[in-house]
Amino acid sequence: MKSAVDTSMIKENRWNIPPNAPACMEKHLCSAQYRTDGTLLLGASSLTGRSWQGSVWIYSDPEQAPNEGFCKAGVQTEAGVIDVKWVSEKGVAVASDSGALELWELAEDERLLVNRFTKQEHDHIVTTVSPITGASSVVTGSMDCRIKVWDLSQEMVVTTYSAHTQPINCVACSPTDESLFISCGQDGRVLMWDRRKPNKPASRIGVEAPSCSPTTVAWHPQHRSTIAFGDELGRVAVKDFLGTEPARVENIHSRRVNGLAFSTHSASLLASVSDDCSLAVMNSELKEIFRDRRHQDFVKGVCWLHGGSNTLTTVGWDHFVLHHRVDPAAEAPNSSS
Numbered sequence: 001m002k003s004a005v006d007t008s009m010i011k012e013n014r015w016n017i018p019p020n021a022p023a024c025m026e027k028h029l030c031s032a033q034y035r036t037d038g039t040l041l042l043g044a045s046s047l048t049g050r051s052w053q054g055s056v057w058i059y060s061d062p063e064q065a066p067n068e069g070f071c072k073a074g075v076q077t078e079a080g081v082i083d084v085k086w087v088s089e090k091g092v093a094v095a096s097d098s099g100a101l102e103l104w105e106l107a108e109d110e111r112l113l114v115n116r117f118t119k120q121e122h123d124h125i126v127t128t129v130s131p132i133t134g135a136s137s138v139v140t141g142s143m144d145c146r147i148k149v150w151d152l153s154q155e156m157v158v159t160t161y162s163a164h165t166q167p168i169n170c171v172a173c174s175p176t177d178e179s180l181f182i183s184c185g186q187d188g189r190v191l192m193w194d195r196r197k198p199n200k201p202a203s204r205i206g207v208e209a210p211s212c213s214p215t216t217v218a219w220h221p222q223h224r225s226t227i228a229f230g231d232e233l234g235r236v237a238v239k240d241f242l243g244t245e246p247a248r249v250e251n252i253h254s255r256r257v258n259g260l261a262f263s264t265h266s267a268s269l270l271a272s273v274s275d276d277c278s279l280a281v282m283n284s285e286l287k288e289i290f291r292d293r294r295h296q297d298f299v300k301g302v303c304w305l306h307g308g309s310n311t312l313t314t315v316g317w318d319h320f321v322l323h324h325r326v327d328p329a330a331e332a333p334n335s336s337s
Contacts, residue, residue, distance in 0.1 A: 003021045018111045025066050025337030029315035031084045032301040039072070040065055041092060043084035043301075044302055044313065052100065056104060056113060062313060063131055065321040073106060075113040077214030085138070087131045087152065091116075093138050095126035101140055103152055117155045121148055130173045130181065139181050141168030147183055149195065163191060163202045170216045177222045184214035190229055194240060205241050207231075218260040221268060228270055230257025235333050236272050238286055261312070263304045265328055273299035279314050280325050288332040295320055 025044035033041045039176060040062040045054040053078040064070035081100035087093045087103070090110070094102040101120040104113045111144060124143035131138050132336070136153045149159040166186035174180035182205070184190045190205040200313035205227070213232045220226035225242040234253030237244075253274035263269040267290070270282045275298045297318035304312045314322050 001191050009019060009130070013153065017307055018071065018073045019059075019069055020112060021068065022076045022309070023068070025052060025057060025068050025074075026055055026107060027320075028300075028317045029224070029317050029319060029321065030081060030300045030317075031067065032315045032321070033084065033086055033303045034062075034305050035086050035312070036306045038062065038305060038312065040320070041084055041086055042066065043081040043094065045080040045082070045097075053077075054079060054081030054094075054096070056081065056084055056094060058106065058110070058113070060110075060261065062187075062321070062323065063207070063227070064227045066319060073111050073113050075104065075115075077102060078118065082125060082127055083129050085129050085131055087138060088136070091152070091299075093152075095129040095140060097125045099124055099126060099144070101126060101129065101138070101148075101150060101154075106260075119155065121157050122146065127168060130171045131211075132173045132180050132181070133175055135178050137178075139173055141171040141183055142168035143267075145185070147193075157248050159195070160206065161193070161201065163300075164189065166213075169214065171225075172217045173217055174224065175219050175221050182217050182219070182227055184217050184229060188211045188213055190214050190217065190227075207237070208260045216260050218262055218270075221262050221264055222266070225247075228260050230260055230272055230274075232256050234258070234274060234276065235281070236270070236280075236286065238270070250282070250286050250288075252282070253278065258298065258300050259302045261302045261304055263308070263312070263314050263328075264306055265308050268330070269326060269328060271302050271304065273302045273314055273316075274300075277316070277318075277320075279312075279324065281312075281324075283328070290320065290326045292324055294322055 026044040029042040058073040059065045060072045069091040083095035090106040092104045098121040103116040113242045124141040128141045129335040147161040148166045164185040168185045171183045217229045237247040237249040255275035277295045279292040295316045301315040301318040
């Protein structure tokens with residue numbers, strides 16, 4: 001029987017582009033994170049007219065990013081994307097400038113991103129999202145000064161905290177304890193949260209210059225009481241919040257620190273990115289061993305490959321996705337420009 005379909009009218013998908021991937025990626029790359037198998041997640045945004053537009057992209061080969069034709073999956077979001085994180089092998093959480101948390105899931109052999117829910121529970125831009133270890137939950141922070149804990153399986157907010165008096169810049173969940181997370185805000189405070197304490201869940205972590213806003217925080221992957229934070233002046237600090245020693249502080253950048261990421265080496269390296277358009281990598285003594293200045297605009301995201309890899313990736317508002325290889329044994333800064 002002759003087919004009723006005129007095959008001459010079917011366009012060949014020569015580039016094998018996923019069916020719902022946008023035709024063009026927005027210019028400003030704001031966030032990046034590796035899955036354990038090395039698959040790269042990207043978030044992008046751009047101002048179009050009077051509103052921000054965003055998109056989410058998945059690359060099985062990170063070297064091909066940000067080329068749209070080589071993505072594994074991609075999707076347009078309803079508003080600008082501020083932060084993106086893997087929450088499971090196939091789940092992606094998106095912090096939106098509409099005040100919403102979006103949950104997307106990979107389907108169809110991971111070539112399709114399907115929206116599971118979009119909930120506008122914040123009253124302002126969602127600036128940060130962090131998955132809770134070992135649970136189907138995330139924590140979000142917003143410019144509405146509130147922190148919310150979400151149960152993704154129930155698609156709802158289970159707790160709202162209002163301890164910060166100014167917009168929240170970053171939240172980061174403990175890699176070892178699902179009850180703990182830290183937050184920092186424009187009120188100059190870094191807070192430690194314990195969800196097991198309903199009456200007084202937050203305690204303040206002392207910072208060197210409370211008048212200067214901390215901008216980003218990160219947990220050490222091996223030392224459960226060690227955190228790092230960056231600030232508006234470009235300083236990076238590392239502190240053991242259970243110890244009595246003051247934080248170790250170094251002037252790493254000349255402008256705001258936008259992101260921090262610890263490697264998974266036994267002696268972890270700490271990477272920082274900044275509005276000064278550079279990447280710096282420090283050793284366990286917070287001494288700089290690597291610097292890259294190839295970005296031409298604000299560097300917004302940084303992430304390490306898993307498994308003790310020496311490779312890390314940075315993204316920025318210049319639309320660059322740059323891959324770097326660092327020698328952990330380096331003594332003096334290796335610079336790329």
